[in-house]
Amino acid sequence: MKAIQVQDDQQLVLADVERPELKPGEVLVKVKAVGVNRADLLQAAGHYPPPPGTSEVLGLECAGVIEDAGDTDREQGEKVACLLAGGAYAEYVAVPQGQLMPIPEGYSFEEAASVVEVACTVWSNLGMLAGLEPGQTLLIHGGAGGIGTFAIQLAKHLGLTVAVTAGSKEKLQACKELGADVLINYKEEDFAEVLKNKCDRILDIIGAKYLDQNVKALAKDGHMVIIGMQGGVKGELNIGRLLSKRGTISATALRARDLDDKANIVRSTTEHIWPLLAKGVIRHHIHQTLPLEQAQRAHQMLQDGEVTGKLVLSV
């Protein structure tokens, strides 16, 4: 089959490789569309190796059709969306059956392929781990990003007050249109001053650089979840301040979870989020679709920051 390979010079090229072998509990999916993630860029650059035992091929989410149901009770020909530890930049991918999702009602392969990772990330962290209650205030860092735009819509639907940070007036305006209530330009204002003791929940993608400010922004019994470390890995934690608020800090990643965990997240996300996609309560925006062989160009576009919404590769 054809698949994208990363050359020694880190260029992405289409090459002939072996079709993946199915392990017990896996199905073979003929890939129709692949979502492009920032993590794919990291992996191509050698910084984010796949978990042991998983495909070396890039690609954390896709949609397609079951080609071979293996030893499972799924049906050949079934249309599916898939959460993956890797392998989607290819004609075929092996998928543990717990990571198969239906295509959201009314969604194309492209739309489905590009919503899986963000939906599972946002729901597992905000819905399953931190828990969102109406009336709470949620701070979302990078509100205009892929994770951010999704999280704003979910939180507004659940009746929260939403504060966001973003790097420009235009991006803040985009957040506002999605429902965000408090808009903070992180280049001009200190969010910890604006939101001191006010945030019941924080979804953080910055890590070390924001650790102290996030603790300042936390409300009593507040819970922050760190899912990205764009601002560094090690930061000083003021435990006294955290204790005075009875605060909680979690840090999570989706890709390295075991099969049971992923199956659990996939099940819960399908139950809670798929209906919201079908009804258009949460809208998902594709920036552009390119053919798989232009993977290199897609990565370049993401790198250059010229993308608002998701990039998709069609196979």
Next chain:
Amino acid sequence: MKAIQVQDDQQLVLADVERPELKPGEVLVKVKAVGVNRADLLQAAGHYPPPPGTSEVLGLECAGVIEDAGDTDREQGEKVACLLAGGAYAEYVAVPQGQLMPIPEGYSFEEAASVVEVACTVWSNLGMLAGLEPGQTLLIHGGAGGIGTFAIQLAKHLGLTVAVTAGSKEKLQACKELGADVLINYKEEDFAEVLKNKCDRILDIIGAKYLDQNVKALAKDGHMVIIGMQGGVKGELNIGRLLSKRGTISATALRARDLDDKANIVRSTTEHIWPLLAKGVIRHHIHQTLPLEQAQRAHQMLQDGEVTGKLVLSV
């Protein structure tokens, strides 16, 4: 009435003061016995001021008899144990009704007075916040201390594997007799090496000094709860390491909680812990009982480290 007052030279003396006035929802309790806590020493030294609006008098727990039920539906003459934000080193104390507990079956006033704070602290953090499941491994720092001995017994009753740290062979032996499975002398061994990636739950009283080691010791999906900062307030958090385990860190304090929270904790502790005290599943050890006027001596004994178990003042 008589109450202990802290003089300018930080000596504790018995003095005449006004009886407390009841606020709505409070009852007046005639104090029979008071538990002495390390926090009382801190407060006497001026380092741990009472929360705004509460008594200036020392004393976080007591047992006694309701003298005046105020506007509540409690009964005059009822025997009660009380969780307090302060005020127990006295003949009478005003207690919000949500903070009244029954005397555990078979317990004396002295035993009841000295078990409230530790029971509410351990249960609210391990039972209500972190949650303990059979088969998990729990690390308890300071296993031979007041909090530690109580936590060991609770965790063993709930079917966990318990690891403890303590500062001497004798103290570790005492932990072993209470059921602890893994004994670590913190003066001789690095607990993070012994328990790397093994601890589903950690109860920490050290804070900054152990932050990095605690994160190393955490298992996947592990949760540590910090309730003391004997080793400092600010420490470096390795967010990358926490994220790789999907770990959670909480920091909590009991005294500053609001009335609803305290009532909730008191209710749950009465439900889950009081039967274990009545049955002797958890045993509670009083080191010595002194009369209230010897509060100064009690503080000195605690300061000098000559106490194993609780000190009680009888009124």
